[in-house]
Amino acid sequence: MNPDVIDNTERHRLELRMDGHLAHLDYTDHDGVLTLVHTVVPDELGGHGLGGVLVQAALAKAIAGGRRVVPQCPFAKGWLDKHPDAAASVDLG
Numbered sequence: 001m002n003p004d005v006i007d008n009t010e011r012h013r014l015e016l017r018m019d020g021h022l023a024h025l026d027y028t029d030h031d032g033v034l035t036l037v038h039t040v041v042p043d044e045l046g047g048h049g050l051g052g053v054l055v056q057a058a059l060a061k062a063i064a065g066g067r068r069v070v071p072q073c074p075f076a077k078g079w080l081d082k083h084p085d086a087a088a089s090v091d092l093g
Contacts, residue, residue, distance in 0.1 A: 005057035
């Protein structure tokens with residue numbers, strides 16, 4: 001399972017839909033800094049690693065735009081702590 005993540009720039013969030021449910025990671029993007037604000041994965045989608053998929057999409061967005069990443073979201077910070085190789089791919093500010 002590798003769901004497509006959509007960058008909804010109007011709502012400032014990365015989104016993925018599965019089984020009629022929406023998971024998303026809210027962000028701000030200012031002055032070369034992508035701040036990961038809040039991750040939401042509905043209970044119905046829990047346990048599938050979708051939060052990690054969203055964080056990885058945020059890292060890809062940061063890399064593509066040459067941005068630093070600031071993980072304010074506790075989930076995103078925890079995911080990055082557990083995945084040091086992925087965290088090393090970006091400048092964490």
